[in-house]
Amino acid sequence: MNLFKIQPLTADLLPAVVELDDLCFGGLWTLEGYTRELDSPNSDLLVVSVATSSSDGDRDLTPTLIGLGCVWAIVDEAHITLLAVRPGYQKRGLGTALFVTLLQTSWRRGLKQATLEVRASNHAALSLYQKFGFQEAGRRRGYYADTGEDALILWRGGLQHPQFETTLMTWKQQIxxxxxxxxxxxxx
Known part of the structure; x- marks a missing residue:
């Protein structure tokens, strides 16, 4: 059995996060960039780690970092800046769990809406975001420097709607x- 945990990033995990960033994003942020984010009161960095449990319940004591997410609080808006799961661990619901946890973190901060950018060709990510109520609000032409590809701007409101807490709990149960x-x- 595999046990996974989503928790805030700590300084001791910075080297592993930079390695994961390099693997998933090609080196989007540096060690210095992650350190700044870690120190920022407006940034929440979350990581997903996994440990294996044998049938007798013993756990591998060296968990592996397999996911990373970041959300910025800007006025009353959550800006989701990163969401990644290590190749080989994808398609197991871990990215979905991390994404919902980022939304829950935003809700706890009192943020009212959420936004993010996604490559127009990233159909898997688009499907995930739309499943959680995000809708296209615009397009940034040539946003991605490596390919010149457009980014779609997605928005979701209602994070402080009275029903949203119940919705979060339902999503968590489904996950x-x-x-x-x-x-x-x-x-x-």
């Missing part, structure tokens, strides 16, 4: 069910 069916257990 727990999905990950458990794939032999992954979320530890809080």
């Amino acid at each position: 727990h069910h999905r990950t458990r069916s794939k032999n992954w257990v979320f530890i809080e």
Whole structure:
């Protein structure tokens, strides 16, 4: 059984985060950039780590960093800047769990809406974001310097709507069910 945990980034994990960033984004942010984010009161950096549990319940004591997410608080808006899961661990619901946790973090901060940019060709990410109520609000032409590809700007409002807390809990339950069916257990 695989046990995964989503938690705030700590300074001791910075080298592993930079390595994951390089693998998933080609070196989008540097060690200095992550350090600044870690020190910023307006930034929440979350990581996903995994440990393996044998059938007798013993856990591997050296968890592996497999996911990374970041959200900025700008006035009353959540700007989701990063979402990545290490190749080989994708399609297990871990990115979805991380994304919902970023939304929950935004809700706890009292933010009212959320936005993000995504490559127009990233259909898997678009599908994920739309599943959680994000809608296209615009396009940034030539946004990605490496390819010249456009970015779609997605928005979602209602984070402080009275029903949103219940919606978050429903999403969390669905994620727990999905990950458990794939032999992954979320530890809080």
